Amino acid sequence: MKPRVAGSFTVPCAKCPLIANPAFRKFTPEELRFVQSFKSGETIAEPGTVFLHEGQSSEYLYTVLQGWGFKSKALPDDRRQIVAFLLPGDFVGLQGPVFDEMQHSVEALTRLKLCMFPRSRLWELFSNHPGLGYDVAWLSARTESIADEHLLAVGQRSASERIAYLIVHLFDRCKGLQMTKGSAFSVPANQQHFADALGLSLVHTNKTLRRLQGRGLIRWSPGAIEILNDRGLRDLAGHPAPDTRQRPLI
Amino acid sequence: MKPRVAGSFTVPCAKCPLIANPAFRKFTPEELRFVQSFKSGETIAEPGTVFLHEGQSSEYLYTVLQGWGFKSKALPDDRRQIVAFLLPGDFVGLQGPVFDEMQHSVEALTRLKLCMFPRSRLWELFSNHPGLGYDVAWLSARTESIADEHLLAVGQRSASERIAYLIVHLFDRCKGLQMTKGSAFSVPANQQHFADALGLSLVHTNKTLRRLQGRGLIRWSPGAIEILNDRGLRDLAGHPAPDTRQRPLI
DNA sequence: CGTCAGTTTGACACGAATCAAAGTGAGTGG
């Protein structure tokens, strides 16, 4: 599936809604100019579309502009592991330049709007704009840290702790992006996605979710989650406070 | 625990045994000069020593010169997850600059020799040597990819598959570093370490290991593993072929 | 010979997977 370039609808970087978002640090004028020239277009992925395939190479790097997605890896049979959820500002595809082929697939959960950058010019970014190069490394280290946290959850936590962790994790990320409404936020993932992310079966995920709801910690409705007892949920999750500092954007 | 700087025993980068190792790409003369100046010393960590602590900040970045170690994260109780094993050439501490504090601990399995680089000069690396900046990002993306693979194993594979995967993974990495002897290699980790890395209990790890041995796939002896049936073990692991291309070194 | 870390074994309990089936609600077409 070739990414379709929505050239005519491209937003100029200066007006990028993400730059306006206080979660991200601001570009210098030179950086902005470069990023604008680096950006070769935008693309849209409809919900359910797999737009990067494990094992294939990708000509582009992407920044999520809008919407939710996830990265996953599959086993030879039909088991799959969701290794990360993608939210606005997330940078995808770095593994392309490193290994020649993608090590994971990326699928859209909602309609996903993405900025495209030709990987052939990544070197230019490092060489002409070391600040941006540093940012790329920064983002990569952040992703790695999230993956480690996820690994801790899947390897050591019980089912209810895992679910509590994932909810808190997603909530905190959404909150940083101002995508929450009070203690509720929209989560365009279903219970199967939660199960695949946490290494649980669908049935057990459902039962655990209901039990958390029974304990008055959360309310799950298809498409949205509300946190009813923040303190209790975080205690159960055993999750550290989120990092609220500004982060870079490419 | 402050790192002890073994200044007088410092190896000049030009004679670094890792550079000679064909697993790594060679530095240009300028890069070599910079790396030499960037390196502020060496340190030794004795087996069992935790030399980077989750939650503390680290003044240095490290490259493993010699020996084995591991990165781990702990839960409020005594559960812990080993998120990665460290082998020569691995670069640690990038998360230091990103978050102000380390997100994981690092412990030595054998006597560990490490190169120290002051994180305060990381910016200089990116700005004066974009090639090295690119390499830092490359290494970070590689680590992330290994973490994802690990997550797939812990989240989706059965106990015997996980153990097969870990053995194959470690074997392939060691082989790339020419640290194997035929189908055997030394693994200075005990069964508790395997258990902590794979999200299994010690007892079940032991039983599974014995079963793999019973099936003629491997031979475990304290400190070393021999692969008796490479094909069978890899089939069980469902693990992709290793990446054998040269990789960068900092 | 005693100690200690690491390994091994057996009995049992429990959390999570699996199997099977029904419930819900949005969307569609008659």
Added chain:
DNA sequence: CCACTCACTTTGATTCGTGTCAAACTGACG
């Protein structure tokens, strides 16, 4: 406006893999 479908959620019964508990074994070392 009422069937009908389809994706998703929910529940109960049962099985199975893995954890836990308890104890013995092994080999290195002092």
